[in-house]
Amino acid sequence: GLERGAKNQFSTFSNFITTINQKKEGTGNRNSPTQLVIPNIKNVRDLPPICLDVRQKQRVSIDTLPQELKAPIPPEPSLPIRTKTVKDFQDDIEKSKSSGDWKAVHDFYSTTFDSFLEINAAFKKDTNSAFNTIEDSGIDAKFVNVVYDALLNTPQDVQKSVLKGIINGLLQEWKGPRTKDDLRAYCILLQNPQFSNTSTYVIYAHLLRQIAALTEADHHFLVHWSKKISQKRFKQVVDRLLQFISLRLFPAKPEEFPPMMKCSWWIPSATKVLALFNAANSLINPPIISYMDFYNSTLDHIDLMEEYHNWQCYGNSHRFSFCQYPFIISIAAKKVIIQRDSEQQMISIARQSLVDKVSRRQKPDMNMLFLNVKVRRTHLVSDSLDELARKRADLKKKLKVTFVGEAGLDMGGLTKEWFLLLIRQIFHPDYGMFTYHKDSRCHWFSSFKCDNYSEFRLVGALMGLAVYNSITLDIRFPPCCYKKLLSPPIVPCDHNTLVGICDVTLDDLFQIMPELAHGLNELLSYEGNVEEDFYSTFQVFQEEFGVIKSYNLKPNGDKIPVTNQNRKEYVQLYVDFLLNKSIYKQFAAFYYGFHSVCASYALLLLRPEEVEILVCGSPELDMSALQRSTQYEGYQKTDLTIRYFWDVVLGFSLDLQKKLLHFATGSDRVPVGGMADLNFKISKSETSTNWQVFYFLIFVAHTCFNQLCLPPYKNKKELKQKLIIGISNAEGFGLE
DSSP, rough: OGGGGGTTSOOOOHHHHHTTOOOSSSSSSTTTTOOSOSSSSGGOOOOOOOOOOOHHHHIIIHHSSSSSOOOOOOOOOOOOOOOOHHHHHHHHHHHHHOOOHHHHHHHHHHHSSSHHHHHHHBSSSSOOOOOOOOSSBOHHHHHHHHHHHHHHHHHHHHHHHHHHHHHHHHHOOOOSSOOHHHHHHHHHHTTOOGGGGGGGGGHHHHHHHHHHHHHHHHHHHHHHHTTTTTHHHHHHHHHHHHHHHHHHHHHHGGGGOGGGGGTTHHHHHHHHHHHHHHHHHHTSSSSSSSSGGGGOOGGGGGGGHHHHHHHHHHTSSOOGGGSGGHHHHHHHHHHHHHHHHEEEEEEEEHHHHHHHHHHHTTTOOOGGEEEEEOOOGGGGHHHHHHHHHGGGGTTSEEEEEEETTOOOOSSSSSHHHHHHHHHHHSSSGGOSSSEETTTTTTTEEOEEEEOOHHHHHHHHHHHHHHHHTTTOOOOOOHHHHHHHHHHSSSSSSTTSSOOOOOOOOOHHHHHTTTTHHHHHHHHHOOOOOOOHHHBBBBBEEEETEEEEEEESSTTGGGBOOOOOOTHHHHHHHHHHHHHHHGGGGHHHHHHHHHHHOOOOGGGGGOOOHHHHHHHHHHHOOOOOHHHOOOOOEEEEESSSSHHHHHHHHHTTTHHHHHHHHHHHSSSSSBBOOOOOGGGOOHHHEOSSSSSSSSSSSOOOHHHGGTTEEEOOSSOOHHHHHHHHHHHHOOOOOSOO
């Protein structure tokens, strides 16, 4: 950014604009600077209010607009002729560095950024071509990158000339719709690295405001043009926008910015422009950057529940809330919103139960404040199903589990054990509800037909209860499952509306049945005669309990051959049959079970990937963070055995680290809050280390508390040997 020493020369927008001379009328002298008609920032002309419904626009309008909009295209004005090439510019830079004379470079920058027309004259690939399509912005990206890369290493007067020209362009009187040249200029200006410096934020804010106020059709073009920007530049723009929002929320030096009351539009404008880049990112597969790169962790420190309640009360009206743009809210912040929303629902339901008791003059019982589940270990699934069915009205209360015939107070350990045992039993291959696919290492719903799908509803309720009670489950569903779980995110009032149905592709099938998906992909790319060589019809066969059954993918499908012309339709219908239609009743029961617990508008904030993280945790391990947060009982962190243990664990491969975490906690994934949320504890065990090859981890007694019992080993080699034996040969959850 600009050097700190130059801040006195260019501290605020209002101070800077007073240095701009009055523009001469006509076009006689192109190099003369433009007059700013405002002597002070307070007089800046207000632009039309921006629409805050960007979330709806992103999901509906931007993604569904036709490839070529039929809106009238205003005529493009004639562009000046500029012949400077990338090599010419680089030669000028080198000459200026060696001679110290920056006049040629200064003239180039001041001319190029003097107006939107000049920006197009310099950076448009062909000034004689219109470039009015979404496929090609017509921007010479290489030239833009070279010019911007050199800019921050030029003298301050050169950098100021660029900012002065940008102000001139932003203050132009707009009449009628924007041209594609205007949109090109906006696209180029957004990549200006000068906007990383807070001293330029007033100018940056006005640029963002104008872009945010563009029409939906113009946004459509910007979205498609933005997805052509290189990954490096794309992320720089996103990071710059996130930094702008963060520093406006929590400025290091508040005196650098106008009062919040006078620039309340800054954050909405920046967030809406960020939404355009998020939309562009979602159009690419794989995306340009990770969806997590749009998270703004600064928002973790604002009043999220106020944001959430504003969004609930005012929806997508003109009252701004970050919840209208959920892509910017981190998964940790969303978890806080969901947990607090859950707590409020729990308290509300518990309070109502208490009021009902008192109104009937019955003695209140503390148990009425909880969802009390009593089960027998020998009838775990059936008892759990009966309990949750009978106590459907209490599902949003705090969960407490009791195993019949066993003494003990549930302080969290019994609840976790109940989840672990149920999941282990339900997902066992012999149980028949789910099929485990070894190639993808995930479970999928069995397509076998049955009379009662209540057990699928139980699994959905279990997942909902886990999210509600902050329990991480060791479940392996493919990403497609969570996409279906949010289709739709709010349970429809009309019970005839289909649920759990979403658009599926061959990529979704690859994540579940890679071998079958590969075969279908081969069919699509087959160069011979599909009809004669494959002899297939629009009919599929499935084995159910030893009986082969056939299903038509479309009416009279058994009579329609698959040909080179219709094979794409065949593959799409086949994928849809496998992932939607053949398991509809199973998944619908699962869907309703999950939403019977988690029904909340907070689900609208979540991506499918984020639901998976809430249910199963994150696969990203940081054993150093686990070391920092581990608690000790009978040991000090400086004891020799503890130092041996961490030396060994930190030196493990990722696979062994996952095995250790799974062995100690029942899952190889990390909660949303990170390793610290595991509350991992290492306790000293006085058990002899000699009587059995591996007994130093008394996992049976302490699994549900994430507790590891470790005797004092004499040397690191022995500890490592027995630790590897233990974690590599532990079966299931070790709870037998």
